[in-house]
Amino acid sequence: MIVVAGEALIDLVPSSQGPSLDGQLPALLPRRGGGPYNTAVALGRLGSPTAFCSRVSTDSFGEALLNGLRGGGVDTSLVQRGAEPTTLAVADISPDGSAGYGFYADGTADRLFSLPPELPAAARALSLGTCSLVLEPGASAYESLLRREAARGVFTALDPNVRPGLIPDPEAYRARFRSWLPHVALLKLSEEDALWLADGTPRRTAGRTPVRAGCGGCLYGGDPGAGGGPGAGEGGGRSAVLAAAREWLAAGPAAIVLTHGGAGLTVLTRDGRELTVPGERVTVVDTIGAGDTVNAALLHRLDAHDALSYAALAALGDKDWEDILRFAARAAAITCSRAGAEPPYATELAA
Numbered sequence: 001m002i003v004v005a006g007e008a009l010i011d012l013v014p015s016s017q018g019p020s021l022d023g024q025l026p027a028l029l030p031r032r033g034g035g036p037y038n039t040a041v042a043l044g045r046l047g048s049p050t051a052f053c054s055r056v057s058t059d060s061f062g063e064a065l066l067n068g069l070r071g072g073g074v075d076t077s078l079v080q081r082g083a084e085p086t087t088l089a090v091a092d093i094s095p096d097g098s099a100g101y102g103f104y105a106d107g108t109a110d111r112l113f114s115l116p117p118e119l120p121a122a123a124r125a126l127s128l129g130t131c132s133l134v135l136e137p138g139a140s141a142y143e144s145l146l147r148r149e150a151a152r153g154v155f156t157a158l159d160p161n162v163r164p165g166l167i168p169d170p171e172a173y174r175a176r177f178r179s180w181l182p183h184v185a186l187l188k189l190s191e192e193d194a195l196w197l198a199d200g201t202p203r204r205t206a207g208r209t210p211v212r213a214g215c216g217g218c219l220y221g222g223d224p225g226a227g228g229g230p231g232a233g234e235g236g237g238r239s240a241v242l243a244a245a246r247e248w249l250a251a252g253p254a255a256i257v258l259t260h261g262g263a264g265l266t267v268l269t270r271d272g273r274e275l276t277v278p279g280e281r282v283t284v285v286d287t288i289g290a291g292d293t294v295n296a297a298l299l300h301r302l303d304a305h306d307a308l309s310y311a312a313l314a315a316l317g318d319k320d321w322e323d324i325l326r327f328a329a330r331a332a333a334i335t336c337s338r339a340g341a342e343p344p345y346a347t348e349l350a351a
Contacts, residue, residue: 001122002043002299002308003078005053005142006036006132007110008065009087011101011288013340030061031288031340032068033089034110035130035161038289042296042331042343044072048303051075051123053116053145055138057109061086078116082109087131091288103166105135113138115145119154125299125308126150129159133180134166134173143180150183155308157186159295162193181251185310186302188257188295195237198244242268254314257325259294259332265325275318277325280333289341290332296343297328 011033014026032041036054043050052074056062058081065086069076087108089101105111110132119126126149132142150156160177167173174197181187189197245256249270258266264278299308301324307313316324327349334344 001049001051001075001120002125002127002303003051003053003119003123004036004040004043004127005145006039006128006130007034007087007135008032008037008052008054008056008062008069009034009089009105009108009110009131010061010065011089011091011340013091013286013288028090030064032065033288033341034087035159035292035295036128036132037065037069038292038341038343039127039129039159039295040074041068041072041341042289042293042335043300044069044074045343045345046296046300046331046349047073047346048296048300049075049122051078051120053078053119054132055080055082055110055113057081057086058083059086062109078119080113080116082112084109084112087111101163103131103163105131105166111135111138113141115141115148118152119149123149123154125155125157125303127157127159127295127299129295130161131163131166133160134163143176146180147183150185153309155185155310155313156183157188157295157299158184159188159291160193160197161189161291162196164196178248178251181248181253184253185313186255186257186298187248187253188259188298190259190291191237191241191261194241194244194258198240254310255316257294257298257328259291264329265294267321267325269316269321270314273318275321275325277322277329280329282333282337284336285339287336288339289343290335292341293332293335293343294328297331298324301327 011031012028013031015029040050040052052069056065056079066076085108087110088104091101128142128146133139245268254270256268262279264276266276268274302308305320307316330349331344
């Protein structure tokens, strides 16, 4: 079983781009979301035995979130409940399909997550990330879960999925991020997030919305230069990211997977290897949930390679990694081809 821990929330997605001709604002359509939530649903759809560990509201949105998990075959026995409202994320979709977010998270249920008892014996991997590791008091509980389960030998995966608008003290967060690395087996992050964590360079889309997601793992076709890619970082960003990644690897992870928008994915390994695969060509509707789909696809395919352990991850060869990364690229492309966080089912990838 793979346990995914973190927030579940509701994305409010505009039904159209900008005001209508008569000046009316577009309707906001509620969609189930949250990085960890999307990852859990994606894993369930791919056929991996999965459990979700979080705190979910008892309001109607919370019930809808639980129904979405159950519909994907995800175990909800580790979900805590609370009467507080569900977190809302208002999405802003740009013409290229990338999404920015403004969050309404004060006093919401998922922020009050508490450290659960030891995970079930069947738990082989734990995946964490996004807002859940930022917003207190829940963030400290999720951090304690990461440290405790890593000490027990559970395979751990981390996707920071940085939301700068939610981080009041960036330097304190960067220090906290570095403190997690000795407890992480697999680190996955977008090139934009890596650059922000490495040297504090503002994300390229900063200023347009309170929080900007970028492509964050969406692998798509079209303009080969769109959406960033290896070497696309400004001001020597590529070298800064690689230098930082090597430091992060030395601190703990066996491997780091970087996503480059339309240009694909790169894996960097602790023994000094670097392998990149291209993105899959697809017409982008939006990028919501694409990076989360990458998380799920990586874990699912690693399990297929019997590599959900630190030693097995470190022992993977280049051909193994090429298969794993290409699988993740295909899965993310399907998510990008449809509205909202709608990850693919196993049958779609088999086809």
